[in-house]
Amino acid sequence: xxxxxxxxxxxxxxxxxxxxxxxxxxxxxxxxxxxxxxxxxxxxxxxxxxxxxxxxxxxxxxxxxxxxxxxxxxxxxxxxxxxxxxxxxxxxxxxxxxxxxxxxxxxxxxxxxxxxxxxxxxxxxxxxxxxxxxxxxxxxxxxxxxxxxxxxxxxxxxxxxxxxxxxxxxxxxxxxxxxxxxxxxxxxxxxxxxxxxxxxxxxxxxxxxxxxxxxxxxxxxxxxxxxxxxxxxxxxxxxxxxxxxxxxxxxxxxxxxxxxxxxxxxxxxxxxxxxxxxxxxxxxxxxxxxxxxxxxxxxxxxxxxxxxxxxxxxxxxxxxxxxxxxxxxxxxxxxxxxxxxxxxxxxxxxxxxxxxxxxxxxxxxxxxxxxxxxxxxxxxxxxxxxxxxxxxxxxxxxxxxxxxxxxxxxxxxxxxxxxxxxxxxxxxxxxxxxxxxxxxxxxxxxxxxxxxxxxxxxxxxxxxxxxxxxxxxxxxxxxxxxxxxxxxxxxxxxxxxxxxxxxxxxxxxxxxxxxxxxxxxxxxxxxxxxxxxxxxxxxxxxxxxxxxxxxxxxxxxxxxxxxxxxx
Numbered sequence: 001x002x003x004x005x006x007x008x009x010x011x012x013x014x015x016x017x018x019x020x021x022x023x024x025x026x027x028x029x030x031x032x033x034x035x036x037x038x039x040x041x042x043x044x045x046x047x048x049x050x051x052x053x054x055x056x057x058x059x060x061x062x063x064x065x066x067x068x069x070x071x072x073x074x075x076x077x078x079x080x081x082x083x084x085x086x087x088x089x090x091x092x093x094x095x096x097x098x099x100x101x102x103x104x105x106x107x108x109x110x111x112x113x114x115x116x117x118x119x120x121x122x123x124x125x126x127x128x129x130x131x132x133x134x135x136x137x138x139x140x141x142x143x144x145x146x147x148x149x150x151x152x153x154x155x156x157x158x159x160x161x162x163x164x165x166x167x168x169x170x171x172x173x174x175x176x177x178x179x180x181x182x183x184x185x186x187x188x189x190x191x192x193x194x195x196x197x198x199x200x201x202x203x204x205x206x207x208x209x210x211x212x213x214x215x216x217x218x219x220x221x222x223x224x225x226x227x228x229x230x231x232x233x234x235x236x237x238x239x240x241x242x243x244x245x246x247x248x249x250x251x252x253x254x255x256x257x258x259x260x261x262x263x264x265x266x267x268x269x270x271x272x273x274x275x276x277x278x279x280x281x282x283x284x285x286x287x288x289x290x291x292x293x294x295x296x297x298x299x300x301x302x303x304x305x306x307x308x309x310x311x312x313x314x315x316x317x318x319x320x321x322x323x324x325x326x327x328x329x330x331x332x333x334x335x336x337x338x339x340x341x342x343x344x345x346x347x348x349x350x351x352x353x354x355x356x357x358x359x360x361x362x363x364x365x366x367x368x369x370x371x372x373x374x375x376x377x378x379x380x381x382x383x384x385x386x387x388x389x390x391x392x393x394x395x396x397x398x399x400x401x402x403x404x405x406x407x408x409x410x411x412x413x414x415x416x417x418x419x420x421x422x423x424x425x426x427x428x429x430x431x432x433x434x435x436x437x438x439x440x441x442x443x444x445x446x447x448x449x450x451x452x453x454x455x456x457x458x459x460x461x462x463x464x465x466x467x468x469x470x471x472x473x474x475x476x477x478x479x480x481x482x483x484x485x486x487x488x489x490x491x492x493x494x495x496x497x498x499x500x501x502x503x504x505x506x507x508x509x510x511x512x513x514x515x516x517x518x519x520x521x522x523x524x525x526x527x528x529x530x531x532x533x534x535x536x537x538x539x540x541x542x543x544x545x546x547x548x549x550x551x552x553x554x555x556x557x558x559x560x561x562x563x564x565x566x567x
Contacts, residue, residue, distance in 0.1 A: 004460075005458070005459075005460050006459060006460065006462065006517070006519075008462070008463055009461060009463075009464075011464065022207060023206070023207075024161075024164075024179075024206065024207045024208050025164050025165060025166060025177050025178065025179050025206040025207065025208045026161065026164045026208065026237075026239060028166045028177060028206070028235075028237055030166070030168070030235040030237075031235075032233075032234050032235065033078075033166075033234070033235040033236070033237055034065070034076040034077060034078055034083075034227075034231065034234050034235070034236050034237070035076065035077060035078070035079065035080040035082075035083040035236070035237055035238075035239075036074055036075065036076045036083060036223070036224060036227040036236045036237065036238035037074060037075050037076075037083045037084055037086070037087035037238070037239075038072070038073070038074045038087070038223050038238070038244070038300065039073040039074060039075070039087050039090050039091050039094070040091075040244060040247070040248065041071065041096055041303070042096060042098065042490055042491045043098075043101065043102050043490060043491035043492070044102070044302070044349065045098065045099040045100060045101060045102065046071075046096045046097065046098050046099060047070075047071040047096070047097045047099065047303070048070075048071045048073065048094055048095075048096065048097070049094075049095045049096060049097040050094070050095040051068075051073075051090075051093060051094050051095075052093035052094075055089060055090060055093035056090070056093075058089075059075065059086050059089065059090065062077075062082070062086070063077060063078065063082070064076070064077045064082065064083070064086040065077070065230070065231055066090065067226065067227050067230040067231075069226065069303075069304045069305055070303055070304045070305035070306075070307065071303040071304075072226060072300050072303040072304050073090065073094075074087075074223065074226065074227050074238075075087050075090060076227050076231060076234075076236055080237075080239075098490075101489035101490060102347045102348075102487055102488070102489055102490070102491060103345070103346075103347045103489075104347075104488060104489050105347075107153070107154070107254045107346065107347065108151045108254070108256055108552075110343070110345075110346060110347075111254060111255070111256045111277040111278065111341075111343050111346070112256060112277060114343050114344055114345050114346065115343075115344040115345060116277070116341045116342060116343045116344060117314075117315050117341070117342040117344075118132045118339060118340070118341045118342075119132065119315055119339070119340055119342075120132050120133065120337075120338065120339055121324045121327055121328060121338035121339065121340055122338075123328055123336065123338075124319055124328065124426075125319040125320035125324060125325070125326075125327065125328040125425070125426060126317070126318070126319045127315060127316075127317050127324060127340060129317075132339050133337065135260070135273055135337065138260075138262040138271050139262060139264075139270055139271050141264050141265070141270060142262035142263065142264060142270060142271060143262075143263060143264060143265050144262065144263040144372075144375045144376070145260065145261070145262040145263075145271070146260070146261055146262075146368065146371055146372060146375060147258075147259070147260045148257075148258075148259045148260075148261075148364065148367055148368040148371065148549065148551075149256070149257065149258055149259070149364075149551045150255075150256070150257040150259075150360060150363055150364035150367065150551060150552075150553070151254075151255075151256050151257075151551060151552045151553065152254060152255045152256075152257075152359070152360040152363075152553045153254050153483075153484035153485060153553060153554070154251040154252065154253065154254045154348055154350070154484070154485035155251060155252040155353060155479055155483050155484070155485065156246060156249060156251055156252075156483065156485060156494075156500060157211035157212070157213055157214075157215040157249055157251075157252075157353060157354075158211075158246075158483070158500065158502055159209035159210065159211050159215050159216075159245060159249075160209065161208065161209035162209060162216070162239060162240040162241060162242055162244065162245040163179070163208070163209060163215060163216035163217045163219065163220035163239075163240045163244075163245060163249070164179070164208055164209075164220055164237070164238060164239040164240065165177060165178045165179075165217070165220040165221040165223070165224040165225075165237075165238055166178075166224060166235055166236065166237045166238070167221070167224035167225045167227070167228035167235070167236055167238075168228055168233075168234065168235040168236070169225075169228045169229050169231075169232045169233070170232060170233050172200055173200055173201075173202060174190075174194070174196065174200060174201045174202065174225060174228065174229065175202045175204065176190070176201070176202070176203045176204065176221050176224060176225055177204050177205075177206045178203060178204070178205065178206065178208070178217055178218070178220070178221040178224075179205065179206060179207060179208025179209060179210065179217045180203070180205065180217045180218050180221055181214070181217070182218075182285070182287060183203040183204070183205050184203070185285070185286065185287035185288060185294065186203050186218050186221060186286060187201050187202070187203040188287075188288055188294060189218070189222075189286035189287070189294035189295050189297070189298055190203070190221070190222055190225055190295075190298070192293065192294060192295040193222065193295035193298055193301045193308075194225070194229070203221070211353075211354075212353070212354030212355075212527065212528065213252070213351065213352035213353040213354055214250055214284060214285050214351040214352045214353075215245070215249050215250075216240055216244070216245050216248060216249040216250075216299075218285075218286055218298065219248070219249075219298060219299040219300065220238060220239075220240050222298040222299070222300055222301065223238050223299075223300050224236050224237070224238040226300060226304075242495075242496055242497075243495045243496065246492065246494060246495045246496060246500055247491065247492040247495050248299060248492075250284050250349045250350055250351035250352075251348055251349065251350050251351075251353070251485055252281070252350065252351075252352075252353025252354075252356075253278040253279035253280065253281055253323075253346075253350040253353075253357075254278065254279070254346070255276060255277060255278040255323070255357060255360040256276070256277040256278075257274065257275070257276045257277075257360055257361060257363075257364035258273075258274075258275045258276075258277075259272075259273065259274045259275075259364055259365070259368050260272075260273045261273070261368055261372055263372060263375065263376055267376035267377070267378055267383075267386070268386070268387070269331070269333050269372065269387055270334060272329070272333045272335075272336040272337065273336070273337040273338075273339075274327055274329075274336065274337070274338055274339070274361070274364070274365070275338075275339040275340075275341065276323050276324065276327055276339070276340055276341065276357060276360065276361055276364075277323075277341040277343050278322075278323040278341070278342070278343060278357060278360075279313070279342070279343055279346045279350040280313035280316075280322065280323075280342065280350055280351070281316075281322040281323060281325075281350065281351070281352055281353065281356040281357060282316050282321060282322050282351070282352055282356065283313035283314065283316070283351075284297060284313070284349065284350055284351030284352070285297065285351055285352060286298050291311055291312070291313045291314045292310070292311025292312075292313070293308050293311065295308055296308040296309065296310055296311065299349075312344065313342065314342075315340070315342045319425075319427075320358075320425040320426060320427070321356070322340075322342075322356050322357055323340045323341070323342060323356075323357040324338070324340040324357060324361075325355065325356045325357045325358040325361065325425060326357070326358035326361045326362050326365075326422060326424070326425065326426065326532060327340060327357070327361050328426060329365050330388065330390060330393060330422065330423050330426050331369070331384070331387040331388055332387050332388065332389050333387065347487065348485065348487065348492070354472075354475065354528055354531060355424075355528045355531040355532060358422075358424065358425070358528070358531065358532050359476065359479065359531045359532050359535060360553075361532065362420070362422045362531075362532025362533060362535070362536055363420075363480075363532055363535040363536045363539055363553075365422075365536070366420035366421065366422070366532070366533065366536030366537070366539075366540065367536060367539050367540060367543075367549065367550075369383070369384060369387075370418070370419075370420075370536075370540045370543070371543075371549065380418075380419055380540070381397055381398070381400075381401040381419065384397055384421060385397060385398070390423070390430075392430055392455050392516075392518075393421070393423055393430050395455070395516065396421065396430045396431070396432045396453050396454070396455050396516065397419075397421050397432050397453075399432075399453045399514060399516065400419060400421075400432040400433075400434055400451055400453040401419075403434075403451050403453065403512065403514060404417065404419070404434045404451055407449070407451070407512075409434060409436050409449065409451070410436055410541075410544075412448075414438045414439075414545075415436055415437070415438050415448060416436070416437060416438065416439070416541045416542070416544045416545035417434060417435065417436045417437075417541055417544065418434070418435050418437075418536075418537045418538065418539065418540030418541030418542070418543070418544060419432065419433065419434045419435075419537050419540065420432070420433055420532070420533040420534070420535070420536025420537040420539075420540060421433075421533055421536075422529070422532050422533050422536075423529075424525065424526075424528055424529040424532075425525075427524075428456075428524045428525040428526065428528075428529060429454055429455060429456040429457075429524040429525060429526035429529035430454065430455040430456075430524075430529070431452065431453070431454045431455075431469070431526075431529040431530050431533050432452075432453045432454075432533060433450065433451065433452055433473065433530060433533035433534050433536070433537040434450065434451035434537060435447065435449075435450050435451075435509070435534070435537040435538050435540075435541045436448040436449040436450070436509070436541070437509075437538065437541050437542070437545065438545065439542060439545045439546055439560070442557065443557045443560040443561050443564070444557055445481055445507075445538075445542060445555060445556075445560075446507060447477060447481075447507055447508070447509035447538075448509055448510070449509050449510050449511075449512070450473055450477075450509040450510070450511045450512070450534075450537075451511075451512050451513075451514075452469050452470065452473060452511065452512070452513040452514070452530060453513075453514045453516065454469055454513070454514075454515055454516065454526060454529060454530070455515075455516040455518065455524070456515070456523065456524045456525070456526040456529070457518050457521040457522050457523045457524040458517065458518055458519050458520060458521050458522070458523055459515055459517045459518075460523065462515060462517075465515060465526055466513045466515065468526055468527050468530075469513055469526065469529070469530045470511050470513055472527070472528065472529070472530040472531055472534070473511060473530050473534045474503060474508055475531070476530065476531040476532075476534035476535050477503055477507075477508075477509075477534055477538060478502045478503035479531075479535065479553070479554065480534065480535040480538045480539070480553060480554060480555055481503065481507070481538065481554050481555055481556060482501045482502055482503055482554050482556060483500065483501070483502060483554055484500075484553070484554055485500065486499065486500075535553075538555060539555060542555055542560070546560065546564070547567075548560065548563045548564060548567060549563075550563055551563070
């Protein structure tokens with residue numbers, strides 16, 4: 001019905017959001033409602049050793065309820081500020097058994113050397129349960145062979161609003177209000193954790209802090225449920241703090257990508273190897289059908305008495321899932337050697353984050369493709385076209401090249417440009433990104449302009465699709481230039497926006513987006529298509545500005561200067 005498809009629409013609820021009328025779960029006000037706070041340990045390995053009971057008595061006389069189950073400790077009070085102060089007071093009354101702390105071995109070394117499950121990945125992006133073939137010498141006809149490494153740190157979802165939930169236990173029914181992305185899987189996980197029949201747990205969605213992937217929403221819902229069960233008949237509104245969200249949300253895994261490629265005398269790629277190392281991206285959700293008990297994946301359940309045993313995540317075996325998403329390049333390359341490594345005993349909890357492994361894999365692929373183009377003496381777009389048979393992909397690249405040429409990209413003093421391209425999961429939207437930037441003498445990167453060309457099939461909502469692409473570009477630019485979770489033996493140290501910086505308005509580039517509409521063609525998912533090409537284009541532009549092949553993300557001042565010293 002083309003009376004609707006392709007026409008401008010106002011997103012449902014947008015007017016209420018703009019006018020401040022939307023009620024988020026954080027805003028709930030219910031009769032007799034209490035405010036809850038959890039007292040967190042220093043890190044995931046710490047447990048309560050001793051707790052001064054006189055403080056609990058003092059808080060009780062002040063109208064504060066203390067809830068304890070093993071090393072899960074929380075408070076509830078009628079006044080939110082009193083609850084926050086009580087949690088701080090209670091925290092100071094604890095002696096923690098810190099155990100062995102968080103492992104401090106360099107995470108990139110750990111990714112390479114820790115125990116792992118290694119599987120070859122066939123063309124089409126499907127892992128195979130068979131031994132990995134060793135990397136052999138380049139073919140005899142190879143005239144140029146290049147090696148490339150990309151190291152990506154742990155990344156946060158970084159939801160601007162911390163997670164929250166409200167729960168009430170009344171008449172044998174536990175009702176939870178949450179901004180979880182999966183109310184039914186969450187209901188099953190909570191029912192299992194609390195040994196309650198599923199039909200006695202009701203989970204109701206309300207708007208809250210969103211993300212692509214799995215932030216703290218599910219864990220906050222379980223926190224609220226634990227407190228509400230201890231105080232029947234009274235709703236409990238629980239809000240995580242900024243520090244909690246930063247320190248306790250499940251992160252996107254750190255990754256290492258190791259690549260090697262060879263060219264023959266005609267400048268054609270004749271050999272390709274790509275190995276990616278990481279922790280699980282999809283098995284961390286508290287949902288049935290994935291490795292281990294859903295209940296065991298709820299954060300606070302790990303601290304309760306009789307906590308369920310944690311299961312080892314098993315490799316995701318579907319096409320382009322988890323670590324191996326976009327490991328298989330779309331380019332025409334004979335017999336690529338592709339390997340995924342699911343690494344064990346890494347220090348931080350991980351789960352789904354936008355693009356899963358595709359962001360690192362595409363950045364790594366597009367960096368090496370650009371280096372190969374230079375080695376062959378061929379312009380970057382032309383080199384890609386020489387290795388790309390997919391006609392729609394070719395049109396996306398050609399359109400980007402034409403637009404950047406028309407806009408004289410990279411022509412100013414001290415300006416540099418870079419491009420990158422991918423088809424998300426080799427099955428969803430095609431996307432090419434161009435970036436114009438400058439690198440100062442102090443090694444600070446300033447983004448100037450960005451170009452996006454995307455083919456997502458038939459376009460139903462042009463404004464919505466454009467918003468998805470441009471928002472994804474900004475998030476990926478933030479990952480590329482700023483973001484990295486930091487930690488030491490005593491816990492996560494990146495607990496606010498100063499220690500975990502994100503992109504600010506003063507470095508958001510001017511973005512031009514072109515959509516290639518294909519009426520009658522299948523709709524292609526586009527929500528995560530722009531991430532990898534954005535990171536790849538930024539890295540390639542930095543290399544053209546500085547001559548440095550950046551191997552460690554983020555591409556910030558410290559890492560650029562470190563790369564310069566190594567060269």
